[in-house]
Amino acid sequence: MTFVAILLVSAVVGVIGSxxxxxxxxxxxxxxxxxxxxxxKTAIGCSLVSVIATSSAxxxxxxxxxxxxxxxxxxxxxxxxxxxxxxxxxxILISGRVLQGLFAAILVWAAYSMMGRGRDADAALTGRLxxxxxxxxxxxxxxxxxHFPLGMAASFVAGNVSGLLGVGGGVVKVxxxxxxxxxxxxxxxxxxxxxxxxxxxxSAAVYFGRGLIEPRVAVPTALGILVGAQVGPRVAAxxxxxxxxLILQVVLVVLAVQMVWKAVxx
Amino acid sequence: xxxxxxxxNKAVQWTLGVGxxxxxxxxxxxxxxSLAAGRRLPKAVLEPEPALQQALHLHAAGLLSLGLLxxxxxxxxxxxxxxxxFLRQHDWRYTAVTxxxxxxMIVSLVVGxx
Numbered sequence: 001m002t003f004v005a006i007l008l009v010s011a012v013v014g015v016i017g018s019x020x021x022x023x024x025x026x027x028x029x030x031x032x033x034x035x036x037x038x039x040x041k042t043a044i045g046c047s048l049v050s051v052i053a054t055s056s057a058x059x060x061x062x063x064x065x066x067x068x069x070x071x072x073x074x075x076x077x078x079x080x081x082x083x084x085x086x087x088x089x090x091x092i093l094i095s096g097r098v099l100q101g102l103f104a105a106i107l108v109w110a111a112y113s114m115m116g117r118g119r120d121a122d123a124a125l126t127g128r129l130x131x132x133x134x135x136x137x138x139x140x141x142x143x144x145x146x147h148f149p150l151g152m153a154a155s156f157v158a159g160n161v162s163g164l165l166g167v168g169g170g171v172v173k174v175x176x177x178x179x180x181x182x183x184x185x186x187x188x189x190x191x192x193x194x195x196x197x198x199x200x201x202x203s204a205a206v207y208f209g210r211g212l213i214e215p216r217v218a219v220p221t222a223l224g225i226l227v228g229a230q231v232g233p234r235v236a237a238x239x240x241x242x243x244x245x246l247i248l249q250v251v252l253v254v255l256a257v258q259m260v261w262k263a264v265x266x
Numbered sequence: 267x268x269x270x271x272x273x274x275n276k277a278v279q280w281t282l283g284v285g286x287x288x289x290x291x292x293x294x295x296x297x298x299x300s301l302a303a304g305r306r307l308p309k310a311v312l313e314p315e316p317a318l319q320q321a322l323h324l325h326a327a328g329l330l331s332l333g334l335l336x337x338x339x340x341x342x343x344x345x346x347x348x349x350x351x352f353l354r355q356h357d358w359r360y361t362a363v364t365x366x367x368x369x370x371m372i373v374s375l376v377v378g379x380x
Contacts, residue, residue, distance in 0.1 A: 213311045215331065
């Protein structure tokens with residue numbers, strides 16, 4: 001019975017996560033721990049599996065359509081993976097609650113910044129990592145990247161945080177790419193979706209090697225997400241950009257509230 | 267200006283697709299095996315070598331563990347596959363970038379196991 005519950009919940013999380021460029025870990029962990037009584041360590045292992053499943057399954061669609069900016073994502077992953085590696089050091093220097101508070105602040109900033117940006121008005125070639133993708137409706141959107149060094153630095157921070165909180169970091173990556181680097185929202189989502197898989201993979205592999213992944217929970221999660229994350233990109237393609245942005249804002253706010261609660265109540 | 271190259275797209279799509287299909291098949295096979303034996307799914311994964319061994323003997327625990335392991339390896343596969351594509355395109359800059367990412371991934375893996 002729990003198997004079916006996890007399967008269904010994961011399918012939904014997979015759809016939403018893949019639509020928004022996030023891994024679903026931040027949605028799944030509370031549901032697993034609070035409603036299904038799964039221990040935190042097991043839930044985190046599951047979260048990592050869900051991020052990878054969301055990433056790999058959705059990428060089959062996103063890459064196939066050319067929406068993922070592979071070169072940009074790969075470049076940002078240099079600093080992100082280094083950040084994740086350095087995360088262990090950060091863990092010693094900063095307390096968990098401060099980190100959660102910081103993360104919540106980032107989420108609030110991101111949700112707020114997304115307001116009033118109904119269209120990706122800033123998409124323009126910049127000569128830096130120029131590329132293009134075909135938006136739903138057939139129009140080709142060409143864009144370049146801005147504030148590259150800032151984006152790299154933000155990715156380092158995102159990687160740090162990801163490693164420590166056991167998530168893929170998509171909630172930071174999408175806003176940074178879209179708001180700071182001026183990548184159109186759909187491309188930011190697809191590229192973030194690619195990146196989170198890379199970020200979560202090493203942590204997940206370590207968890208696996210230490211026997212911390214529990215098939216009883218991880219298998220239904222994986223299977224549910226594998227289905228959901230293939231549906232998500234297709235649903236997203238039919239969703240107007242403004243609405244995608246709105247859904248993302250809502251999710252960011254909900255997650256921010258959740259993070260603040262955790263930071264405050266310890 | 268370049269449109270994200272078709273070659274990268276197709277190669278990556280194929281690699282991921284195969285990896286995910288193998289992973290899903292292994293997990294479903296393990297699921298069926300567990301159901302048939304009337305047993306619940308295990309609470310811990312097997313380590314990679316025992317998992318492979320058991321999977322080869324079609325034991326549910328091994329199949330399930332191996333299925334999860336293959337899933338976890340798909341991003342590594344994706345990065346390695348992209349590396350090969352950049353190499354073949356003689357795109358040295360991004361071959362280097364991708365090589366760095368792959369290296370950091372592997373180093374993190376090794377460090378994490380210690």
